[in-house]
Amino acid sequence: MDELIERQKTPKKKLSFSQWFWRILGVLIVILVTYHLWLLLNIWWWIDHNPQTTAFMETQREVLQDKNPEAELKHRWVDYKNISPNIKRALIASEDAKFLEHEGFDWEGMQDAWEKNLKKGKIVAGGSTISQQLAKNLFLSSKKTPWRKLEEATITVMMENLMTKRRIFEIYLNVIEWGNGIFGIEAASRHYYKKSARYLSAGEAAKLAAMVPNPRYYDKNRYDRKLLRKTRIIQRRMYYADYP
Numbered sequence: 001m002d003e004l005i006e007r008q009k010t011p012k013k014k015l016s017f018s019q020w021f022w023r024i025l026g027v028l029i030v031i032l033v034t035y036h037l038w039l040l041l042n043i044w045w046w047i048d049h050n051p052q053t054t055a056f057m058e059t060q061r062e063v064l065q066d067k068n069p070e071a072e073l074k075h076r077w078v079d080y081k082n083i084s085p086n087i088k089r090a091l092i093a094s095e096d097a098k099f100l101e102h103e104g105f106d107w108e109g110m111q112d113a114w115e116k117n118l119k120k121g122k123i124v125a126g127g128s129t130i131s132q133q134l135a136k137n138l139f140l141s142s143k144k145t146p147w148r149k150l151e152e153a154t155i156t157v158m159m160e161n162l163m164t165k166r167r168i169f170e171i172y173l174n175v176i177e178w179g180n181g182i183f184g185i186e187a188a189s190r191h192y193y194k195k196s197a198r199y200l201s202a203g204e205a206a207k208l209a210a211m212v213p214n215p216r217y218y219d220k221n222r223y224d225r226k227l228l229r230k231t232r233i234i235q236r237r238m239y240y241a242d243y244p
Contacts, residue, residue, distance in 0.1 A: 036154065039139065043158050047167065050077050054175050056137045057183055064181055071181065078186040080170040084200040087185055088169070088243040090209035094234045096130040099169070100242055104131045104160040105153075131156045134172045166244035178211060179219035192222075206235035 057073055064071035092099055098106050106129050128136075135155035140148055159168055178188035185208070189197040193204050200208070210230040211218040218227050 039155055040158055040162075042139075043155070043162050046171065047163055051138065051171060051175060054138045054183075055140055056177065057175065060177070060181065060183075073181050073183055074187040074191060075175075075183040076186040076190075077174050077184065078197055080166065080173070083170075083173055083185055083197045084205060085243070086202045086205035086238070087173070087189075087197065087200050087208060089238040089241040090202075090205040090234050091130070091173070091212070092241040092243050093237040094206075094209040094230075095133070095212060097237075097241065099130050100165060100244060102129060104156040105129060129156075130172050131159055131168055133176065134168060135159060137175055137177075138171075164244070169244050176212065178208065178215050180216050182215070182219065202235060202238065203231070206238060207231045209234050209238075 053075075057075070061071070061073055064073070096106065098108075132152055135152045136148075139155055140151055174184040174186070177183055178185070179191060182188050182191050185197040188208055189195055189200055189204075192208065193200070207227070210227050218224060221227070
């Protein structure tokens with residue numbers, strides 16, 4: 001009994017700064033590892049299961065429902081074999097000509113984009129590949145931060161190592177934004193041309209590909225001069241584009 005009372009009287013030792021530091025660091029490492037394991041498991045699942053939604057889609061749904069609580073996204077999955085080769089060629093020509101060659105990153109394209117932005121003094125070009133764009137759409141917010149770019153790179157590496165190019169491209173075609181609340185090529189094709197993505201012509205595909213960098217603006221400005229000019233350029237290039 002006396003020993004118990006003595007132990008209760010003995011003050012607990014305070015942790016030193018270094019002890020607190022290593023404890024906090026350990027917790028952060030566990031959280032980081034758990035988060036990346038979650039990313040890896042999601043990507044592994046999507047090798048042969050179709051994503052029902054993405055982080056970017058959920059963000060846009062919230063934006064729409066702030067104005068109209070009943071608002072819903074237009075999105076319909078379509079299998080790769082049922083998508084017109086025209087839109088496949090057009091997107092490769094416009095977004096990532098080296099898609100079949102690189103392992104997730106187009107270093108030369110990134111360098112060119114950096115030089116263009118530096119010359120103009122603002123962001124006028126991006127160097128993101130289709131894989132990087134898909135990584136951002138699936139998991140990340142639209143905020144541009146160094147941390148987000150690091151996450152994007154990590155997810156891109158995971159996808160490129162776990163998925164085939166064809167599967168990455170199939171998911172990309174089905175989840176990217178194509179207008180205000182419009183996601184995926186099937187919804188886009190029906191929204192703009194009242195037809196299935198299977199039947200898109202070369203001209204229609206080129207215009208849809210030209211819309212990708214700024215889809216909500218072009219949804220409202222379908223005859224914008226810049227859009228029409230870019231459509232013609234893509235249509236000339238798309239016949240030389242190889243897709244998976």
